[in-house]
Amino acid sequence: MTAEGRRHVEERRTRTRALFPRGGKGNEEHGKVGLEHLKRAREEKEGGERNEGSVRAKAKWREEYEYAASVAEARRDGGGGSDPASASASASASASVEAAAAGPSSSSGSRPGEKGKGKKASGLALALPPASKPDGGAREAGAASTSLSTFSAPSASTHEYSASVIRRQASKWPKPVWHAPWKLYRVVSGHMGWVRSVAFDPSNSWFVTGSADRTIKVWDLASGRLKLTLTGHIEQVTGLAVSPRHPYMFSCGLDKQIKCWDLEYNKVIRHYHGHLSGIYALQLHPTLDLLFTGGRDCTCRVWDMRTKAQVHVLTGHDNTVCSILSQGTDPQVITGSHDSQIKLWDLVAAKPMTTLTHHKKSVRCLGMHPKEYSFCSASSDRIKKFALPSGKFMHNTIQQQRSIVNTIACNDDGVMVTGADNGNVWLWDWQSGNRFQEIETQVQPGSLDSENGIFASSFDVTGTRLLTCEADKTIKFYKEDLEATPETHPVRFKPPKDMKRF
Known part of the structure; x- marks a missing residue:
């Protein structure tokens, strides 16, 4: 063993004896002090990892924020700044983006760096269509309604997901017409x-x-x-x-x-x-x-x-x-x-x-x-x-x-x-x-x-x-019955789950 190695072993023995002295009075108090020291050292180590993960999360959310803000600004400029409806819609979009960007900072107390315990969070950004022209002409097909897009917040774990909405399939059964009894x-x-x-x-x-x-x-x-x-x-x-x-x-x-x-x-x-x-x-x-x-x-x-x-x-x-x-x-x-x-x-x-x-x-x-x-x-x-x-x-x-x-x-x-x-x-x-x-x-x-x-x-x-x-x-x-109305005799209709083919 080299001199440096022997010195390192001796330092470890000295530190251990100081934390856990053998015999003598106050042995129990020394033991408690040693445990608190180890707990404080572990928290400092985890805090460093947490800070590092929080920095990465903030950087990722900042990129998302800048991208969404640029899209909102481009659409606001394209739709005409004089349109009050467009301005209010763009302002609401910017507010939604800023609220989404503030998400990681408000939850900095979480521990995404811990394995298996990182919570997945999803943010919502409101993507608005370009505002219509003052003359009432349509911009393009598909831009008539507000669409809700989702993106997932990064976490320390390798698995990410995005929120999805499963719509219930409408019944194909014809809707009944009201008839008087x-x-x-x-x-x-x-x-x-x-x-x-x-x-x-x-x-x-x-x-x-x-x-x-x-x-x-x-x-x-x-x-x-x-x-x-x-x-x-x-x-x-x-x-x-x-x-x-x-x-x-x-x-x-x-x-x-x-x-x-x-x-x-x-x-x-x-x-x-x-x-x-x-x-x-x-x-x-x-x-x-x-x-x-x-x-x-x-x-x-x-x-x-x-x-x-x-x-x-x-x-x-x-x-x-x-x-x-x-x-x-x-x-x-x-x-x-x-x-x-x-x-x-x-x-x-x-x-x-x-x-x-x-x-x-x-x-x-x-x-x-x-x-x-x-x-x-x-x-x-x-x-x-x-x-x-x-x-x-x-x-x-x-x-x-x-x-x-x-x-x-x-x-x-x-x-x-x-x-x-x-x-x-x-x-x-x-x-x-x-x-x-x-x-x-x-x-x-x-x-x-x-x-x-x-x-x-x-x-x-x-x-x-x-x-x-x-x-x-x-x-x-x-x-x-000429006195009957849809209010007095409502339609009682319960469509079947599927349409029989035979």
């Missing part, structure tokens, strides 16, 4: 059996109903009085339609008969023969002299109403065709069946264009919006909305009507009504599929409690009155 204002009785079908006169002065008592009754719409009773069917009358271009009315029933009635003489003038079993659906083409019928023989037949000729037989369903829609553009015919399928037909080729298999239960009714190019299908599993002409699935209704839906109708205001076999009438917003009202019909005296189903429903030509045909042998009239 509907109320019952009239009940008409006269049939001796279930009321199975209803149709309105194009002039909106009368309507007709078909019943299980094998009769067709004509009623005055304004007063609800019975005007006429037509007989001729030998089974239940399941379908009715009134021609908008001819003084004809068409009816069909479970007796496999299709009749054309002359409304001027109230007599049958034509019969259409061809179905092999009972007929459940009847529809008229809106622009052509064509008649569509569907029945238990799993076919949809197309008739020329003038010559009684059968134009096409649309085959492809595996069960009863119980609902038909018709429109003036392709697909001109849409059918729903108990085989849970919906078919969109090419009327010229008499072949299906598209087959929709979204339902798992029988499709008992179809409904089309009077103005929109879309339609709805109702089943005991779901009520679904489809777009035309492709038949693309749009969405389900939000709530589920857990019953067998027999009828569906829609008016120009976007109010859709569905009637079920349990006697409930549900009113929906067509756009969003949100149910805004549920009406539980009351069974009329003289009927069994079990006979409270709804078989048919329809809006009048104006869409302001709703008629339901029920199993208690009555026809019920509904109209909007």
